[in-house]
Amino acid sequence: MKILVCISHVPDTTSKISFINQNTRLDGNGVQFIIGPYDDYALARAIELKESVSGTTVTVINVGPADTEPTIRKALAIGADDAIRVNAEPVDSMFVATQIAEHAKGYDLVLMGRESIDYNGGVVHSLVGELLGLPSFSPVMKLELNGNKVVMAREIEGGKEYLEASLPLVAGCQEPIAEWKIPNMRGIMSARTKPLKVVEAKTIDLPTVSQKFELPPPKSAVKMISADNVAELVTRLKNEAKVL
Amino acid sequence: MKTLVFVEIADNKVKKSSIEAVAYAKAMGGEVTAIALGTVDTADLAALGTYGASKVLHVADSKLNQGIAKVYASVLVKAMQEEGASILVLATSSLGTPVAAQVAVRMDASLATNVVDVPDTSSGFVVKRSIYTGKAFAYLSLTKTKKVIAIKKNAAEVKEVGAPVAATPFVVTLSETDFNAIITKTEKATGEVLLPEANVVVSGGRGLKGPEHWGILEELAKTLHAATGCSKPVSDMNWRPHHEHVGQTGVKVAPQLYIAIGISGAIQHLAGVNSSKCIVVINKDPEAPFFKAADYGIVGDAFDIIPKLTEAIKAAR
Numbered sequence: 071m072k073i074l075v076c077i078s079h080v081p082d083t084t085s086k087i088s089f090i091n092q093n094t095r096l097d098g099n100g101v102q103f104i105i106g107p108y109d110d111y112a113l114a115r116a117i118e119l120k121e122s123v124s125g126t127t128v129t130v131i132n133v134g135p136a137d138t139e140p141t142i143r144k145a146l147a148i149g150a151d152d153a154i155r156v157n158a159e160p161v162d163s164m165f166v167a168t169q170i171a172e173h174a175k176g177y178d179l180v181l182m183g184r185e186s187i188d189y190n191g192g193v194v195h196s197l198v199g200e201l202l203g204l205p206s207f208s209p210v211m212k213l214e215l216n217g218n219k220v221v222m223a224r225e226i227e228g229g230k231e232y233l234e235a236s237l238p239l240v241a242g243c244q245e246p247i248a249e250w251k252i253p254n255m256r257g258i259m260s261a262r263t264k265p266l267k268v269v270e271a272k273t274i275d276l277p278t279v280s281q282k283f284e285l286p287p288p289k290s291a292v293k294m295i296s297a298d299n300v301a302e303l304v305t306r307l308k309n310e311a312k313v314l
Numbered sequence: 315m316k317t318l319v320f321v322e323i324a325d326n327k328v329k330k331s332s333i334e335a336v337a338y339a340k341a342m343g344g345e346v347t348a349i350a351l352g353t354v355d356t357a358d359l360a361a362l363g364t365y366g367a368s369k370v371l372h373v374a375d376s377k378l379n380q381g382i383a384k385v386y387a388s389v390l391v392k393a394m395q396e397e398g399a400s401i402l403v404l405a406t407s408s409l410g411t412p413v414a415a416q417v418a419v420r421m422d423a424s425l426a427t428n429v430v431d432v433p434d435t436s437s438g439f440v441v442k443r444s445i446y447t448g449k450a451f452a453y454l455s456l457t458k459t460k461k462v463i464a465i466k467k468n469a470a471e472v473k474e475v476g477a478p479v480a481a482t483p484f485v486v487t488l489s490e491t492d493f494n495a496i497i498t499k500t501e502k503a504t505g506e507v508l509l510p511e512a513n514v515v516v517s518g519g520r521g522l523k524g525p526e527h528w529g530i531l532e533e534l535a536k537t538l539h540a541a542t543g544c545s546k547p548v549s550d551m552n553w554r555p556h557h558e559h560v561g562q563t564g565v566k567v568a569p570q571l572y573i574a575i576g577i578s579g580a581i582q583h584l585a586g587v588n589s590s591k592c593i594v595v596i597n598k599d600p601e602a603p604f605f606k607a608a609d610y611g612i613v614g615d616a617f618d619i620i621p622k623l624t625e626a627i628k629a630a631r
Contacts, residue, residue: 084581187562190428191428192411196414197419200416207495211556227408228509229500229503231501232501233497233498234496245563277458278424278456280454281455283451292610295612314538
């Protein structure tokens with residue numbers, strides 16, 4: 071079986087976000103970049119499947135400039151066999167999906183996170199599925215293989231949906247589909263020599279163009295209320311904040 | 315300009331997020347057609363006219379009660395073509411988002427999800443999106459003639475602007491091959507306020523000490539007609555189900571009022587609540603980082619404060 075895992079290269083969840091160049095670019099200064107946490111779940115599940123189904127190979131793909139390579143190497147250290155980097159800024163979800171679809175033909179399973187935690191589009195899996203004519207599902211919190219059949223659980227508002235579909239398919243993953251994996255020393259050493267192919271992007275007529283970024287207005291200071299006067303909180307919520 | 319709005323249904327009722335989608339489409343200007351798929355209360359459907367739809371379409375096929383995105387996308391593409399609609403508006407959700415993406419591919423449309431405000435059409439067509447999990451916004455120009463917009467909660471104000479419109483049946487032949495999965499079972503909490511849609515959310519953290527103490531929190535939530543949420547550790551320890559986990563890797567909420575009890579306020583939790591209008595934090599630790607992100611705070615013991623708060627709310631009604 072051939073599995074393709076799509077990974078994003080995103081600021082760590084605890085990063086303070088700010089912008090430069092007249093608010094047109096993220097200030098990457100001091101920001102630590104990681105494999106998208108949801109993509110990390112997808113990768114972990116792919117490695118589990120590789121361990122349980124013999125003959126399985128896992129390829130990772132990232133759409134990004136050269137500075138994403140340490141992130142790709144980390145995915146190789148976790149256990150992926152080889153990698154593809156599409157040399158372009160991931161400027162639009164359709165653009166990213168088009169690049170992935172170009173290289174995803176022939177894979178049985180295309181896994182990625184439910185969304186990237188930078189732009190939060192949450193659509194690349196559905197776009198890739200549609201571009202390839204494959205079924206796509208998200209957010210998938212359980213994925214088991216039974217021959218050609220894929221048994222999944224998907225999180226829906228207020229509960230879960232259990233479903234079955236056939237390979238090949240595309241899934242956007244989230245916890246608790248697998249436990250995150252930490253690379254070991256042997257993995258880190260071997261990742262250095264695993265194949266990482268760099269390819270140029272396919273150009274498309276961009277459907278969206280980012281104009282500028284903006285930070286939310288600063289929050290006003292917290293108003294503390296005495297534990298002996300809970301009724302005052304209710305009064306303030308009603309008359310001051312007007313939310314009751 | 316003609317806009318189609320995809321109306322989602324839960325328990326035979328129109329979802330609140332879909333009413334917001336109709337209000338959003340109306341606020342954009344132009345003609346609004348709403349379309350619902352599957353079994354739904356007819357009065358509820360007609361009421362969409364009140365919020366801005368000039369036409370309401372309904373595909374009553376009960377095969378559409380189970381939301382397989384591919385099937386929905388095909389119906390919406392056909393409806394857009396037949397109605398001559400250039401824009402599709404829907405709510406960002408576990409069904410709406412994949413449907414939006416599939417329609418965008420097939421219609422060669424510009425796609426934007428998590429949109430928080432009505433577009434600026436003074437020069438082109440620019441939408442404001444929530445990014446970095448609520449930590450920032452992006453202004454995005456949608457360049458294609460056709461557009462698919464998935465809105466985030468509170469993107470438009472729901473106003474009564476018209477009169478009810480009786481739904482017109484929309485005839486469509488469903489393609490068997492679109493049913494690309496079998497939904498074997500759905501587990502859904504019934505009678506609860508859905509967390510992503512709730513106007514008030516009451517969340518508990520490790521400070522509640524165990525799942526057996528959730529009763530007082532549920533009582534408070536009931537008094538406020540609120541949904542209940544929880545922090546990641548609480549969901550990880552299985553005190554509460556995963557769909558109640560609010561935060562970076564869980565549900566992102568945007569209520570009018572968010573009350574956090576016994577939650578210290580890790581940055582990953584804040585990422586799930588930073589779109590709330592008003593945040594109240596109750597914690598016995600005065601140094602809890604959550605107070606910095608709060609509008610109101612009380613330092614005190616959860617088991618002392620929660621019942622007092624429930625009583626105070628009842629008294630104020």
